[in-house]
Amino acid sequence: MGGRDQGLVAARGGAGPTPGPWVDALPPDVVDAFGRYHTCELSTVAKDGTPITWPTTPLFQPDEGRFVVGTAIGLNRKALHVRREPRVAMLFSDPTGTDRGDPPRILVQGMARCPEDLNVSGPLVHDFWRNIERVQRVPRMTAVTMRRLDWYHIRLFLFIPPTRIAWWRADGERHELEIGEAGNVA
Amino acid sequence: MWHDLTRWLASFDSAVIVWRDAEGYPASTRCHPVPDPARQALGITPAPGDRFRVGPAGLLCHSHDRDTWNLRSFHVNGELRQDDAGWWFVPARLILGTGLTGIRGNIAWLRGSSREARDYLRARGLTRPRIDWAEIDAAKKEGAALFEQARRVSE
Numbered sequence: 001m002g003g004r005d006q007g008l009v010a011a012r013g014g015a016g017p018t019p020g021p022w023v024d025a026l027p028p029d030v031v032d033a034f035g036r037y038h039t040c041e042l043s044t045v046a047k048d049g050t051p052i053t054w055p056t057t058p059l060f061q062p063d064e065g066r067f068v069v070g071t072a073i074g075l076n077r078k079a080l081h082v083r084r085e086p087r088v089a090m091l092f093s094d095p096t097g098t099d100r101g102d103p104p105r106i107l108v109q110g111m112a113r114c115p116e117d118l119n120v121s122g123p124l125v126h127d128f129w130r131n132i133e134r135v136q137r138v139p140r141m142t143a144v145t146m147r148r149l150d151w152y153h154i155r156l157f158l159f160i161p162p163t164r165i166a167w168w169r170a171d172g173e174r175h176e177l178e179i180g181e182a183g184n185v186a
Numbered sequence: 187m188w189h190d191l192t193r194w195l196a197s198f199d200s201a202v203i204v205w206r207d208a209e210g211y212p213a214s215t216r217c218h219p220v221p222d223p224a225r226q227a228l229g230i231t232p233a234p235g236d237r238f239r240v241g242p243a244g245l246l247c248h249s250h251d252r253d254t255w256n257l258r259s260f261h262v263n264g265e266l267r268q269d270d271a272g273w274w275f276v277p278a279r280l281i282l283g284t285g286l287t288g289i290r291g292n293i294a295w296l297r298g299s300s301r302e303a304r305d306y307l308r309a310r311g312l313t314r315p316r317i318d319w320a321e322i323d324a325a326k327k328e329g330a331a332l333f334e335q336a337r338r339v340s341e
Binding site for chain 1: 202204205206207209210211212213214215216233234235242243244245246248249250251252253254255257259261263296298299300301302303304306307310312314315316317318319321322323324325326327328329330332333336339340
């Protein structure tokens, strides 16, 4: 992988991540696609049971066997949703900005967890902002924007280990992987 | 609402429809909704392997350019129904998002989000944490280098 794809994983130093069992069980083009898409559509469940979908830029952590979605405390509905109903879905389906042809369309379903931690520093925060900036150049912060947009930089993290991954290539055939609680392939 | 929905829908290439599967998980797929004014509903054709289910549903349209700017989006709450003619999304509530609400909408969004953050902290008795701007800036610089590198490769 090269170019944009170098931001694929949150590998920190050393020889890179050791994939979890479910990552090993996926075809390479599906794993590669997680880093090629700039956005995915995260679906959560509202209090009344209606599913709501949000465009997001997730961080793929194969060494942890999960995806991470960060949301600002001023935009906290996603977090409140998963604290009440942890079942979520992530659809990787908009290839805008990806190079080298169309990646597979992928649907990830999982049980999300959103701790109360306010994340403003540390390795995961570092990887999160690096991943955002890899797909979207953001103007440098000034003293004024730091003061007015501090709420945007106080993040809640949704941790999403998959329970099922389905994918479709150009032929339209559905492929599926069921994943157990420990991240092993069922 | 129907007029506004179909007008905005026409400005996007496709949409994402979400429903709840038999196990209660959200499930979603990309689709090309076809408005039916008589039904006040959008016809949705499932792709092979999509397992639609009657019940509460949502529709998201969003777009961005190759550098993830010029963001535009809207969401519609509603319901998936099925009859002899196929699958239908029946809209109930249109929520305009980024890029569709104008400058006034953007200002209201910023103010509302700032207020929401303050209320979130207050409701939990939390102190506003000090942000390590130097660390965040360093992370963003690393990401920016990857962005520029990718741009050079693709050009």
